[in-house]
Amino acid sequence: MPIIHLKKLIMMGIVIIALSFYFTLTVFILPEKYIAKEQLVPSPYLEIELSSVEITLGESFRISSISENKGDYGDIHIVSAAFPTEQNIENIVQIASYDFSNSPQFIEPGEEIGAKYSGGLEIVSAQYPSIEAMNRPVHPGTKYVMDLQITPDEIGEFIVYMKSIDIPHSSSVSHFPQSGQLDHQGEYVLVYTVNVNP
Amino acid sequence: MKVQQKKQFSSFEKHSQKIFFFGSILVSFGILFVTVGGSWDITNHLLNKPETFFSLPHALMYSGVAITLIGVAISFIGYRNLHHFKNIFSLPLRIKFLGIALLTGAGPFDFVWHSNFGLDGLLSPPHFTLIIGMLFCSIGGMIGISRFLKLKSSKNFLLPYLLILGVLPVWLAGSGVISSLTLPFSNTDYFQFNPDETFAFVVATIAFPFLISFSALMASKISNFKPGIVTILGGLFLLIYGMTAIGPNFSMLESAEFYALNLIPFVISDLILSFGKSKRSSLLAGGILGSVFYMVYYPYVMYTYNEVLLGKLVSPSMIFHTYFEIMPQVIQFTIIPAIIMGIIAVYVANRFSKKISMY
Incomplete structure (x- = not known):
């Protein structure tokens, strides 16, 4: 009889010690350690090359973007090209090269889109067309190319807005450019203008 | 002849x-x-x-x-x-x-x-x-x-250990049913199938602890409390979840040590069940297994509780932080019902295993 009791006591002791060890580590010690760790901050960088700033009507020009994540590992890397002087880009803009993991999204005027780097929590209506390239996930130091061939159909200024955003977006470090002109989404853009002559 | x-x-x-x-x-x-x-x-x-x-x-x-x-x-x-x-x-x-x-x-x-x-x-x-x-x-x-x-x-x-192969898919498929009814991953451009956040909160709190305890107790009971059954079953579940939910996410790799610790409650329950072989020991093991559901279902269970507690937009690399951020609140709200559901599952597993054994 006493041996059985002793066995039970030992068993109870093992259970209590093991459970205390488990809950102390999983509920108190490790969570504190993980929360204290800084969150990952991806940081995009964009290099743009414009083939020409003056063309004649009927000619094409190219706008090439090389984007890079210069920060930590991120979930999504976005490069956007928008065309504020246009309403329809169907026969004007063609994608010449593209190496992002997800297919490009063609956004038309009137579509609901995220704004102010909110990841979709704030929504606005698109005022002009744009193309969004997306790569998921994005490792540090990786580069992506999107090359657009554009053939304007009207004389005058043809404007292209370019920007890049990485998600999670925790601060201004996670978008490029970090200052300058704001677009219809309330987000900073690089502005490129090509004069289309008769 | x-x-x-x-x-x-x-x-x-x-x-x-x-x-x-x-x-x-x-x-x-x-x-x-x-x-x-x-x-x-x-x-x-x-x-x-x-x-x-x-x-x-x-x-x-x-x-x-x-x-x-x-x-x-x-x-x-x-x-x-x-x-x-x-x-x-x-x-x-x-x-x-x-x-x-x-x-x-x-x-x-x-x-x-x-x-x-x-x-x-x-x-x-x-x-x-x-x-x-x-x-x-x-x-x-x-x-x-x-x-x-x-x-x-x-x-x-060794033959009774094949029961693990029988119970593990039930546990995983049951987890699939509960996940689809509780995780906010179902809205698309055409349909808004995301569950109501309060409904999801309640279902997750009731069903996940029940399922863990039910699966472990079923395996143990049918095998006549064979030692090691619950440990292997729990270990395989953790391995599968770890490899499919944590492994592919680069930002969560560090938390593998946290997830591996979840083997402890299964080992403890195994010890209790195989040594005790009584109703009281089953109830104790059921309660323990029910109480650890938030840790066992790391990381995606966080999305269900985040909807009610924070309502934050959580991208994959933020899962890790958000999970631990809401952990104290989740445990505070769910620990008692989780233990109760773990204990209820013992009774259900008992009846179910008897039904399986009776022809």
């Missing part, structure tokens, strides 16, 4: 039982493939947002469906040749038939759905058909395996 005929007949009967048993093993194995593929698919959608139906997780899932289909066919062949024990194996076969009808129907249904409405979320009519089919098939497989082992009452020490 008559004695020889009798011997031949008896050997044929045993052979047919073995064929049915092999079919049940294949069914469970096939569902294991489907559930592993399913869990991997959730992670794949979250991380990579695939744009096509043809992906590796889908390939794994549908090869699992093919294995299950073969398993059901083999079970049927074994069943047809049975003479004395048809009544024992008719229930698992009928459940398997129902399950495979849903599973095979879900494949083309899913493809048509994808073709018409693009990629669907976690909860959609074809996905729910698939998950319910998985659940039925896994239950059929588990009952088939359990009844064969009971009938054989073999002295082979």
Whole structure:
């Protein structure tokens, strides 16, 4: 009889010690350690090359973007090209090269889109067309190319807005450019203008 | 001559039982493939947002469906040749038939759905058909395996451990049902199938602890409290979840040490059950297993609780932080109901295991 009791006591002791060890580590010690760790901050960088700033009507020009994540590992890397002087880009803009993991999204005027780097929590209506390239996930130091061939159909200024955003977006470090002109989404853009002559 | 005929007949009967048993093993194995593929698919959608139906997780899932289909066919062949024990194996076969009808129907249904409405979320009519089919098939497989082992009452020490292969797919398929009813991964451009956040909160708090405790207790009870059953079962569950939900997410790799610690409650419960073998020890083990559900279902269970507690937009690399951020609140709200559900599951597992054992 006493041996059985002793066995039970030992068993109870093992259970209590093991459970205390488990809950102390999983509920108190490790969570504190993980929360204290800084969150990952991806940081995009964009290099743009414009083939020409003056063309004649009927000619094409190219706008090439090389984007890079210069920060930590991120979930999504976005490069956007928008065309504020246009309403329809169907026969004007063609994608010449593209190496992002997800297919490009063609956004038309009137579509609901995220704004102010909110990841979709704030929504606005698109005022002009744009193309969004997306790569998921994005490792540090990786580069992506999107090359657009554009053939304007009207004389005058043809404007292209370019920007890049990485998600999670925790601060201004996670978008490029970090200052300058704001677009219809309330987000900073690089502005490129090509004069289309008769 | 008559004695020889009798011997031949008896050997044929045993052979047919073995064929049915092999079919049940294949069914469970096939569902294991489907559930592993399913869990991997959730992670794949979250991380990579695939744009096509043809992906590796889908390939794994549908090869699992093919294995299950073969398993059901083999079970049927074994069943047809049975003479004395048809009544024992008719229930698992009928459940398997129902399950495979849903599973095979879900494949083309899913493809048509994808073709018409693009990629669907976690909860959609074809996905729910698939998950319910998985659940039925896994239950059929588990009952088939359990009844064969009971009938054989073999002295082979290792044979009862095959029960793990029967129970694990039930646990994973059950987790799939609960996840689809609680995770906010189901809104698409066409349909808004995300569950109500309060409903999801309540269902997750009740159902996950119940399922962990029920699965472990079922395996232990049917195997007559064989030592190691609960540890291996829990360990395999953690391994599958770890490999499909944590492994592919680069930002969560560090938390593998946290997740590995979850083996401890399974080892403790195993010790309690195999040493105690009493109702009281079952209740204690059930309570312990129920209480750890938030840790065992790391990381995705966070999304359910985040909806009510923070309402934050959580991208995959933020899962880690948000999970631990809301942990104290979640445990505060759920620990008591989780323990109670773990204990209730003991009673249900007890009744269910008796039903399985009685023909």
